Amino acid sequence: MAQTIIEKIIAAHSGDDVFPGATVWLELDVRAARDFGGANVVKNFDRHYTSMPVADAGKTFFTFDCVVPAKDIPYANNQQLCREFAARQGIKVYDVDAGIGSHVLMEEGLARPGGTVVNTDSHMNIVGAIGCLGQGMGDADIAFAFRTGRTWLEVPPSVKVVLKGKYKWPTTAKDVALAMLREFGSSGLLGKAVELYGPAAEVLSVEERITVASMATEMGAIAIFVPPSEEVLAWCEGTAGVEVGGVYADEDASYEATYELDVDGLEPLVACPPSPADVKAVSEVVGKEINSAFFGSCTNGRIDDFRAVGRLMSGRPVAAGVMAYAVPATRRVYGAMLVEGLTAELFGDGFVVSNAGCGGCAQGQIGMTGKDEVQVSTSNRNFPGKQGAGETYLCSPVTAAASALMGTITDPREVA
């Protein structure tokens, strides 16, 4: 029977019949835990599988990213508990220097097109950007995955979203993700495996695909898959060091629905607190005073994102009284920023530039907000309390940079 992308990936990792609604055992290429949830994975594992080995230490990882390095003793304790378990079991730890786990797994070639990955990270589905199936799960499910190398999954229905048209700088892929949220809301794609097609999807770079796929969680989708282009496959072959092939849907695969979204001439967008689906044109919120600007997260923490920030700032300083934070997604991005001189450039503009990780996104140390603080952020969630006690406006790195430059939410077209 003809299959969609997710159905094909599942079928290649399962002995069960695959159709929407079927519950199947899924073999996992990678099972991981972060510092958030990791300690509970270890406790569950040790309680239920005392003295037993993990199914395959070579496919099992810890990826510390939430609070790196630990800012308090409980986090330090939890990370150390994971390190000790890892040493006992022969598991590799991507430690506090490495960066956001989902990104590290892609950069290391562990998450690959057509593969399966789970982690204690609700944005693990971000690997849909390279055509890989990722899912975030709770600590009990991950402990089981460590022990058995498998998890169970209900095969979701697939839908197609066709992106039509063209947009131009300073509109970016983040604005496309926000346009999807504006269109579908936080539940319009609930429980669906989304496949992105159309001219505006095909041209997306690896980094832009990551941005769009990272917001699947906010849309309630199981994942957003972008069929890998030649460029994506080449990137993945570079990271994995082996030949990789993409997994593509059969031409006659059946979809529950097909939607078209026209992004022609799309203007920069902003998601207003308290919901990522509360999307407005930036022109509707210009002038709102801000206290801080956060650049980073699994949505916009890649080197291209920081290049875009540098391009917009062009050596101009951050507005007086505004705190600007740049947190690269991974150590590799951090390294590239150093080599390219971006760190010095942003530092010179007045940014706090930190080591790699999630930063303030999960209430880590860089960029958390206080009560009544107004922040523009390039991350993916603005629920109350997510990034602190303040109000978070989600936007692209370019819109955030324009706003940091002016001290108010600013249309980047005015200052680019």
Add this chain to the structure above:
Amino acid sequence: MARTTVIEGRVWPVVDASGTYLNDVDTDQIYHNAYIAVTDVDEMGRYAFGNLAGWGDFPTKAEPGDILVVGANFGAGSSRQHAVDCFRTLGVAGVVGISFGAIYKRNAVNAGWPLVECPDLLKLELAAGDVLRVNFKTGELENRTRGKLAAARPFSRVQMDVYLAGDLFAYGSSLGGKSAGRLR
């Protein structure tokens, strides 16, 4: 201990005063978040349905072996495992419903607590106290009191594997070493 794949028990249809099934009963109504800090499963039973109007006395009335019968989207909302465990503590043999929240279903499967989905539930014409027979393998449902039948989704292989082992963790420990990751 081998677990049975057919159960028979007295039912508790979760209905309103007019006898209509309640839909969208969320996990907060099933298990109030005031008691979320309770970690001892034995203690959770007494809070079952504590926040659902008219159902507060369920824990004192339910008998081991009883079956819960519910409407659509039962267990919507938060991911709390308590909303499954509280019924297990009371010895409730399982739940049959028109449909369930996705995470609720995941939690029930992981706990090895029988959950059966039956879109045609109304055909059974169940009233409180009727005796229901549920076959997990075939999905056959029979209201023994009134002789009414309905077909439900049988357990998936995953659900059966986990159920027969006891729970997800027991299933995991039953798998041997490195071959554990290999499927048929």
